[in-house]
Amino acid sequence: MDIKIFETSEQLDNYAAELYVNLIASKPNAVLGLATGSTPIGIYDKLIESYQNKKVSFRDVTTYNLDEYIGLTPDNDQSYAYFMNKQLFSHIDIPKEQTHLPNGNAADVEAECRRYDALIAHNPADIQLLGLGNNGHIGFNEPDDKLTFGTHIVELQEETRQANARFFSSLDDVPTRAVTMGVGSIMKAKTILLVVRGSAKSAIVKEALTGPITTKVPASLLQTHQQVIVLLDREAGRMLG
Numbered sequence: 001m002d003i004k005i006f007e008t009s010e011q012l013d014n015y016a017a018e019l020y021v022n023l024i025a026s027k028p029n030a031v032l033g034l035a036t037g038s039t040p041i042g043i044y045d046k047l048i049e050s051y052q053n054k055k056v057s058f059r060d061v062t063t064y065n066l067d068e069y070i071g072l073t074p075d076n077d078q079s080y081a082y083f084m085n086k087q088l089f090s091h092i093d094i095p096k097e098q099t100h101l102p103n104g105n106a107a108d109v110e111a112e113c114r115r116y117d118a119l120i121a122h123n124p125a126d127i128q129l130l131g132l133g134n135n136g137h138i139g140f141n142e143p144d145d146k147l148t149f150g151t152h153i154v155e156l157q158e159e160t161r162q163a164n165a166r167f168f169s170s171l172d173d174v175p176t177r178a179v180t181m182g183v184g185s186i187m188k189a190k191t192i193l194l195v196v197r198g199s200a201k202s203a204i205v206k207e208a209l210t211g212p213i214t215t216k217v218p219a220s221l222l223q224t225h226q227q228v229i230v231l232l233d234r235e236a237g238r239m240l241g
């Protein structure tokens with residue numbers, strides 16, 4: 001694992017954006033695995049800036065997002081589809097049909113999971129961006145006795161719903177289920193870019209990166225991947241040696 005700790009969040013964002021700009025310069029049709037949550041927003045802002053400054057074009061890029069809530073339509077402002085359009089896609093030149101998210105509003109969500117898996121099996125990500133849940137989840141792969149390989153339906157843990165309630169008008173509005181890429185699909189990416197900010201996550205960062213590999217901390221499985229880059233701000237990295 002290549003762990004980098006930055007003095008400021010902006011330095012982290014610049015570093016991450018440069019990684020993407022360099023990747024796309026060498027491979028214009030790169031496949032990007034993308035994430036939601038507050039963590040990637042600064043990186044997306046820098047990518048938009050790079051696009052506006054003509055340093056990068058996303059014309060031939062394909063993207064696959066990690067997850068989506070079940071039961072929200074894409075035009076619901078709490079859906080991850082809406083989030084991605086607002087925070088990134090609508091500001092860059094990526095054709096809409098090259099952006100993918102699981103459809104959490106499909107009539108048959110199980111079939112949707114299989115459809116999404118088939119898509120990502122043929123298009124493994126060159127780089128998969130990941131945030132980290134407070135409980136160590138990646139995507140929506142929650143801590144459990146066992147983890148699932150492919151795209152599947154998850155019951156969100158109360159802790160996760162509470163953590164994400166800040167984006168909704170009330171806790172009751174937070175969906176109880178989601179569709180997420182499985183840990184196996186995530187691990188197929190050539191490079192994984194784990195980004196974590198803030199002191200509230202410093203203990204789980206330490207556990208995930210240096211503790212035992214366990215399904216109780218899904219992010220700990222990243223220790224078995226051969227190409228992981230971890231970007232932390234000073235607060236998130238404060239408990240590391």
Ligand SMILES: N[C@@H]1[C@@H](O)[C@H](O)[C@@H](COP(=O)(O)O)O[C@@H]1O
Nearest residue numbers: 036037038039131132133139140
């Ligand atoms: N499904 C998402 C994850 O992909 C994300 O990494 C996590 C952390 O979010 P934040 O970056 O807002 O702390 O939240 C959600 O649960």
